[in-house]
Amino acid sequence: MYIPEADFEYLIRTLSEARSRATELAVSIGSRLGSEHQLTQLANAAASNIENTLRDIRNAAAQKQDSAPGLVDLHGALQAGTEKVPQTPVPVPMTLAFASPAGLDSEHWLHAFVDELVAQARSMGGMSFERAERLLQLRKDEFLRDFLTARRMYRTYPHLFPEIADETRQVSTL
């Protein structure tokens, strides 16, 4: 039972937008038909259900964040990378040193982020929390854009992704 962070991001974003739309619809319908009309009550019920689901998803995401190993690995990797700078000026060995203990794929976004972070720290002679946050946000936005595009592609053309459909079927039958 595992929900990747990207899925939480997608769910929270989708449900936040849905909540706004549903609330807007409920207000519009209520202003036309009155608060006692069945349609107004159905709209309010839908908005309330979206709100509840969003709250539950946010709680689950927060619990996952609390139980996650945190930035210890990243901090250690960055320290290791910084210590290696005098001996190995080329960034590739640092990436490999980071990848191995963290057990991440070489294409994981964290590699690109750490590379970029260290490169900027080198070129600017330091790194502030604000700059690191901006870099992370950029990486996150880029990741989410790709993720949402991929999801839309899958939803529109599911027959183009037979291996994902098979995987989903297998998981759902477990």
Add this chain to the structure above:
Amino acid sequence: MNFDTRGFSALTRKATELMWETADVPTLLKSRLGEQHELTRAAGEMVASIETFVRELRSFDASAEPVTTDTYQDL
């Protein structure tokens, strides 16, 4: 009782888009957490309530008489 039914086509369209946008939430949660998980069930109830709302809204929109009809009758 007369209602102001103008603009209900636009509301129906927005509600339908809302239904489409949230349709895959239970599927995603089911694939990650299983059918019996509390979150999956909550998402299923959410989508069911949105579908009921959209169905009733479509029905109302299709059967609603335009307000202008009353106006012409009054003249």
